[in-house]
Amino acid sequence: KNEVEQSPQNLTAQEGEFITINCSYSVGISALHWLQQHPGGGIVSLFMLSSGKKKHGRLIATINIQEKHSSLHITASHPRDSAVYICAVPAGNQFYFGTGTSLTVIP
């Protein structure tokens, strides 16, 4: 079993749809990160969460520490949101990564 599980693996949405990506983890954490990776490889850190909810533009990230679960929501999705979204959990001496959710937003 992976320490960090993401779902779904692939997601196709129509422009404007509300999108949710889920992340469950089994390792203890101090903070959970959501990363965005566009084709070509560049990774951007979207959020770092240790509790509650954070919002940045159309992106909202929530975390439930007791249930060891986090969600990333995208409101009013746009084709430029097409990317791979990865959750990452620091634990012990290293980071554990989910396998990523590949999102395609169709115009």
Next chain:
Amino acid sequence: KAGVTQTPRYLIKTRGQQVTLSCSPISGHRSVSWYQQTPGQGLQFLFEYFSETQRNKGNFPGRFSGRQFSNSRSEMNVSTLELGDSALYLCASSSIGTDTQYFGPGTRLTVL
């Protein structure tokens, strides 16, 4: 501020060779972490350096090594390359007191 830079961006090597990749962190950042990304395994943590010392290490064989210089620039070295070492190698830097990491564009290594 300039972002994290990595050189080279692309590299082709043959089995048995060794390779050195370079990472320059954001000015003022003293922590540099390295990651390997492959289609099969996804992102995996290699190691982290802080103030020229390896602070954390992932589960990779001894063929993977790294170092950090006094200006915080870091290099990673892979010796005796194997086909399975073909991957995107990413480095990320962060400043003291924060977990937010800033990623470089990566070096895509192909081993033939």
